[in-house]
């Protein structure tokens with residue numbers, strides 16, 4: 001038997017208050033998105049007062065359900081609920097909506113506002129992030145509490161999403177919806193605000209699809225809720241379908257909810273104009289009349305507030321009850337509990353570094369292969385490590401050997417505790433969902449594809465960087481050296497474009513030893529990073545392991561130095577360089593290379609015996625830039641203007657490292673279809689070109705000194 005939300009007059013008053021607060025906040029800010037916030041106030045009230053399990057005073061409580069406002073433009077809808085239910089968001093915060101330094105920014109931003117679970121605004125992202133949250137929750141439950149009855153585990157948490165037309169028009173929602181359906185993510189509920197309005201007008205301008213049928217075809221349970229007789233959303237009917245949908249459901253749930261944007265504003269309702277601009281004082285006043293209230297802006301009646309703040313008591317009670325169950329689980333599962341505490345606190349086992357596979361000078365292997373081996377080693381030590389690839393697990397080397405496939409339990413080799421996620425050819429949804437997985441906190445997750453297809457992931461990478469989420473991309477096939485698949489598959493501009501993104505680390509190791517060190521550093525630094533991996537075998541440089549480990553962590557280090565006093569005799573491996581990279585004195589020329597080009601450079605400079613050439617490997621510019629100036633000066637002395645940078649990719653962005661006297665050996669055109677050796681030669685990745693560049697840089701420096 002279902003039961004409708006027993007709305008009291010106080011609930012109605014609370015919804016009216018929420019509607020008007022949203023309109024008032026937008027008026028005061030002079031900008032914002034009032035229409036949807038006003039129309040959906042009853043929906044948000046229903047969720048925050050009844051369906052969402054949350055404690056406003058404990059916004060980080062791990063047992064809470066998650067709410068994702070995918071249509072982030074309606075942020076004031078969320079802020080209003082956060083204020084009314086008793087989060088650390090005040091009426092003054094609502095008055096400061098969209099202003100500098102406020103807790104109530106234009107779009108919800110993680111870390112800005114207690115109760116905001118993820119940054120949203122780029123349409124489609126919140127929806128796909130929520131799919132990842134539901135995946136991570138299902139995984140965590142299966143790992144830790146597989147025997148609990150459905151709905152009875154402390155790990156059962158639900159994810160609620162509000163999505164708009166734009167969210168579901170984005171192709172990303174197709175990918176993410178398909179994944180949620182395939183994985184039968186019962187903990188996911190999406191309320192689709194089917195208001196037939198978007199910025200340019202009626203959605204019939206752009207869409208004729210049956211959205212509900214689309215999701216049903218993807219395996220979702222779909223319900224439809226029409227308008228109430230007065231034109232408001234039918235919150236009772238919504239409550240019924242939410243209550244009826246099995247809380248322990250074995251399918252994600254979409255509710256196609258009819259609404260009228262800006263209802264009940266008498267003139268603005270149902271107009272696209274109400275989407276993204278203040279309604280105006282007259283229309284807000286008319287809305288007050290429509291609602292039968294005669295109040296000043298930002299008025300909140302004490303009895304209304306007392307009513308909405310009953311959420312505090314309910315939240316506390318829910319959390320305490322949950323805590324009792326969580327304590328019981330801990331007592332019964334001490335080992336798993338200790339692991340969970342460790343992984344949620346983002347602590348790594350102290351001996352992790354000693355578990356890394358060792359790659360020694362003389363070994364030759366592709367960095368993607370080295371990464372694959374590191375994954376196996378880490379998978380043993382880190383139960384929280386899981387990952388997958390967008391249908392490229394083999395070429396990306398992302399499979400965890402012996403790990404099951406993350407799927408509903410469908411027989412041997414499957415199950416939600418599975419550590420290998422098969423994303424299908426859905427790079428975008430994989431990336432967005434990885435953000436959601438990271439937001440559930442206990443996991444360490446990696447996602448693989450070819451570097452060239454990072455373009456499909458960029459919006460999610462950007463959000464990961466903005467939120468500083470610990471996501472790890474594994475991008476293999478990192479240059480024209482992937483060969484005969486040709487220019488469509490050969491990345492050129494990707495490294496530069498990814499490096500241009502603030503807060504994201506692009507890590508391109510030179511060989512197996514650097515790859516192992518890079519993986520460790522990525523986990524230790526615990527921020528958003530992409531590990532860029534080569535397909536072709538590469539020799540491990542003759543650098544001592546401790547130098548590599550320390551140097552990679554710092555982003556750049558001297559791989560080989562040359563003694564200036566020796567008049568250009570190559571100094572050999574930088575044995576003592578960890579402590580004193582400048583040991584060999586000031587070089588004539590510094591050559592900086594990343595990834596596969598380090599080996600190329602070492603080969604090239606072996607042919608130069610009349611100049612003191614230092615070779616610097618720079619696997620991560622962002623990490624190097626964060627080092628103290630003294631270290632950077634040691635590695636790249638300002639006094640040496642003769643610099644060469646070598647990277648088999650667009651030269652764009654290297655000017656700062658090369659300096660005015662420097663030479664950049666890059667590839668500033670698309671690649672070509674040819675075996676690796678031919679492709680490299682045709683695009684100028686040759687020892688001859690490197691040698692010529694070193695000589696040119698040295699000559700330039702000599703001229704500028706002379707002049």
Ligand SMILES: Cc1ncc(C[n+]2csc(CCOP(=O)(O)OP(=O)(O)O)c2C)c(N)n1
Nearest residue numbers: 036121122123164165166167197198199275
């Ligand atoms: C990826 C992306 N493209 C464009 C926008 C700009 N934008 C914000 S809302 C919106 C569409 C509004 O229509 P709808 O999603 O139906 O929201 P409603 O007005 O009904 O709340 C657009 C194009 C955006 N936020 N994200």
Ligand SMILES: [Mg+2]
Nearest residue numbers: 165195197198
């Ligand atoms: Mg709309």
